[in-house]
Amino acid sequence: MKFRVLKYLKFYGLILLLGIIFQSCEEVKDSTIKINSNWKFKRLETSNLSEKGYEDTDFDDSDWELVHLPHTAHIEPLVVNNQWQGVCWYRKSIDIPNFTEDKKVFIEFEAAMNHSIVWINGEEVSMHQGGYLPVVMDATKYLKRHAKNTIAVRLNNTDNPITGPKPLKRLDFNMYGGLYRNAWLSVKDKVYISHPVLADKVAGGGIFVSTPKVSKETSTVSVKTHIVNDTKVPKSVELVQSIYYDEQLVEENRSARIDIEAESDMDISEQFSLQNANLWSPKHPHLYHLKTKVLLKGKVIDEETTRFGIREFKFKNNQLYINGEKTFLRGVNRHQEYPFVGYALSDNAQYRDAKKIKDAGFDYIRLSHYPQSPAFMDACDELGLVVIDAILGWQFYNDTDAFRDYCYKSATNLIRRDRNHPCVMAWEVSLNETKMPIPFMEKLDKIVHSEYPGEQVYSCGWMDEVYDIYLQARQHRILHPHELKDKPLSVSEYGDWEYFSKNAGLNQDKLPNELRNELSSRQTRAYGEARMLRQAKNVQEAHNDNIANTIAYSDSYWVMYDYNRGYHDDIEHSGLMDIFRLPKFAYYFYQSQKDRDQGHILKIASYWNDTSSLNVKVYSNAEEVKLYLNDNLVSIQKPDNDEISKGLNHPPFTFKLPTFIKGSLKAESYVDGKKVAEDVVKTPQAVTKLKMWLDKSGKAPQSGVNDVLFLYIAGVDENGTINPDFFEDINVSINGDVKTLNVEKVKAEAGIATALIRIGNTKGKITISANAVDLTGSYTISVK
Template sequence: EYELQQPDGRQVAFLNDKVQVRPGKAITSKDKIIVKKPMLWSPENPTLYNLIVRIRDNEGNTIDGYRRRIGIRSIEFKGKDGFWLNGKPYESPLIGANRHQDFAVVGNAVANSIHWRDAKKLRDAGLKIIRNAHCPQDPAFMDACDELGLFVIVNTPGWQFWNDAPEFAQRVYSDIRNMVRRDRNHPCVWLWEPILNETWYPADFAKNTLDLVAQEYPYPYCYSGCDSEARGHEVYPVLFTHPANADKDWAIKKLDPKITYFTREWGDNVDDWNSHNSPSRVARNWGEQTMLIQAWHYAAPNYPYTCYDVLYRTPRQHVGGCLWHSFDHQRGYHPDPFYGGLMDVFRQPKYSYYMFQAQRSPKKQDRLFETGPMVYIAHEMTPFSPKDVTVYSNCDEVRLTYNKGGKSLTYTKPVSREGMPSPIITFKDVYNFMLDKNMSMKEGRQKEVFLLAEGLINGKVVATHKVCPARRPSKLLLWIDNENTELKADGSDFVTVIAAIADKNGNIKRLNNYYVKFHIEGEGRILGGANVLANPAPVKWGTAPILVQSTLKPGKIKITASVLFEGSQMPVSAELELESKPSAYPLIYASEEAALIPMKSDSQSFPITAKSQKELEKEKAVKEQNERKLKEVEQQQADFGEKK
């Protein structure tokens, strides 16, 4: 029995079929459902239906069944006419990124909620396609891509390895069948990549893999892709290559009008594959200048290279590309981490993340992911910050104001131009630390020092971002990075909790060398412990993240964060409370097995104890008293300077 329901639960189609199955035998049943005026799935509007399948016995009792979310959509690759979705040419190149599903501390042992949050963060950044490098990823990620409107390239597991033994190819063929059978009902599947990544396999292998996908998905809208330089690529409808207008060393010299082209990896630009120096590889804690260079490299560098701008200048036949890579991660083949992500391994954004976000449409929509206008100032106002101020925005105009009563500058986006939707905005020779110093020290106008960016559309301010210089470290901030999802008490779910060093006004002090120690009470534990510097955690670029995992029991979790070496002049501690919720499904486990799972944080290198509210209030009072004393010293110093 098949019942198809709209998102609101209303039935739109129903079908049943009577079958007889003899003991020990199997049958195949084929049926077809017609849906009139369907709500079509797309990245912009990822509508999902519920297909409920039930098996009833002769008396009508339900004895088995399941629910599958499906989307109704058509995809076509039309060679020189490019990519078509739901019977129409798709409006723009599909820009996305590759993804490994590993995470800080836990590696590949990633909870389902993390897969959803990853997809949400990437969709917030305006990405519309993900390449599962280099293997099928958890079904939870595929579900999230269905829900959030992310196309996916699904890969056969394999990377730079071939064995001539016949059983090797047979095992790969088995992987392909299982891969397609598992994921073929996901509307997010844009393309199958059944070949082995960057591998010199025989030509007949390429043809066999293409045929296997067609056997497992013998329906329309089934397409597979292959590297343009690989053996046997001639039979594939979609080929991976670089656009000819960017990287002439890697691009195909002559395009076939029947073939559609896509760049499966772009952005990485190493000097060699041993040293791995690249303008794309930037750890977040390396600071402003390096992150600005990474963003420029990904956007539109002044040297010929595949970038966001280039992918928007290609003919329709080249339909987009996936950045290498969405997140920092620890590779298997090289000892050094990969630092080329838009976000670090804890999913904390770099400047490039906001540059990508500025390429999304400014149109506001009611979606699970972020939409609408944005503006972001990529400048920290430190003594080492550049004179030029970089801003990322998808608005028609950006107005930048420097200090209260100071100068105001306006950028207007060209109405008609080729290339990326929103070029990087640079306001030249704006910031001057000496002006900050003079206003702060001589004129007592420290609060009037700031950068304010206002994004305007049709003359109205629709987005703002303000940056102030961070003054003396005064307190810790503590927040949860969970994309508004709840922590489930299933013993494996976890959330990221981030501590930051800030001044008294809450401005994050990016440049400091503190360590933060965490204490946790209640139904949670800190993952990693002292073994991987998870606790105490080093502050990098102003923040120190940890992973907090649930126990098997729902309840409150209290987290306290303090600087490692406390004292009367040190930043005040912070507290945060969250609550884990009951698991969505019954947990099946033996009590003796559960007893083996540590439900408290791993052992610490430093003794950490929770603080009472009274102790925290006292600590804050001492801090305020010390600040008053420092103000007195500051005034004495200022008076001395004036007399001199």
């Protein structure tokens, strides 16, 4: 699988070939071309609309919409309670004039929601079930040389009994249609490194890197490479494999002559011994690059670069040790949805989502409840986020061979796609919250251990039979405290359902609905300070309970970002950030749990207005905090030591003020008697202007890649303080190649409005203006 698998030049003249491909390539990675640009798109508005001829080369698609990938089949409103489901088509013309008899061409869609059929020049090439894993094709025999070629894709994202997980009207998340990830075209010689999905070899195909032995002194890197000879004569090749760290050569192996019979293939296994290797871990995500070259008669005919990390995940007495160090993983669940565009996130947006999770103080993510983007996986590698990687599943089991075979294939291809990512600790080959037959789970578990042989591999699932790791939600432990097998335990979901559901064990059945909503973790920024503090208290209590009262090696809060649900007429609001990625107070609680060597955290969780709590919460990982009101010292305090704090590394600080006095609260944090951080909150005054900023989160806006970003517009007073009572409509005006994607009006919530913008193909400065009532603001974006 390309992890950004850089693929290198395989024959002379390929640069010319790539440069003249017609209507296709905005990004070239040597012999692999990103073909995201200039697709023709049509969404069928009625189910009986004729599709006859849509796949044909000579079909006239001139009246179809011109789009670029990643693309969503339908721009949705903010609250999606009637998501579009149906059939849509994509078409693209491409010319490969230097495509010769000794070359092969492969096409890959990273995802195509949900049931896809692909035609090339009118011939059906692929039929694929499932919208989250790659659709890969050997297109060689279908393409014409020195002529126009047409790729046509038909997508159907209606409810599907084979893929599941259940009908959208009863589903807890949305499955948005479209070609919503990247598309690639690869050109290779007929002696080449295979694609693991097409090779279809157990624990093989492509390049498979593992680290069977890891230590600070000596580590072993095992590499299996699959080479195919698609010619009609035997070939003798050499294999050169080089390991680099920070572009410095670390180790290199050159094979003896490898003889491959005609129309045959071969696996080549190599082992490297690295001394004093830089190990991958959440705190130190060191990454290496393996460059693999296939040489024929001394000439490089195929080359790939595979990124990997050297790490060991091991359990002792059901506790996790990473590289020999006992580690508790603090984590979160994540849905990949954005407002309006659904799943159609740019690679940069995927990185920004991962960066926010890392910045929030997490070192672990459970991917819920489906395979997520290769770009997101890459970001987890780079940032040091341990991952539980999952197949699609949620409250659905279809007792048919077709469904089971689909699940088995999904598990297989998920591992083949993601096995080289050092971030992946375990494979959730389980149907979440679904009663599964034992033989079904046994087959999925066997696939994990067959596809990734060795000791450093773990299956996991929400049932405590069969799997190596038991994913137990906190409410299940509350309701059934004695149902626990002797195996590693992860608290897979907590902090939401046990505070919301009437059957989750915290006596909610005794509460009226309106009070139950007030006391839940499902709180919006619009609900105000008191209810956001309630959410923060819930997550603190639950996280403390996980640490103090279970033998779990990790936990993952539900959920990082607010998201839409197919069955519900409102957004699910238990996110630590809202759907626009704006933080709630609970975000800062988790951020304060960082170790001090990861940064000094200090945040006053108050707006400090006349409705604010007089018990002021301050989140910090310091030893001591001083709080001032209008520069007068309120008190100097140590961390809280109450029942919901005793298990925490860094409990919050609670300051009790006698009365509200307008002005400023200032907190100072101290470690070893030295001031390390300061935070100030001022009582909001009347809004006098609009303040604007862009959510870059480690990635600047980029042209030509359908980059999507959040533009924030806040109502601020003369001191620059955001007024949380500002709820006005905002008019946004853009001078440049940028588009606003909001379906409804851009409207402020708790002082801040958000526009989702998409960057076009033009580099340079873009000016955006905003106005509301008598207020104005402007912002300039530098697009690279």
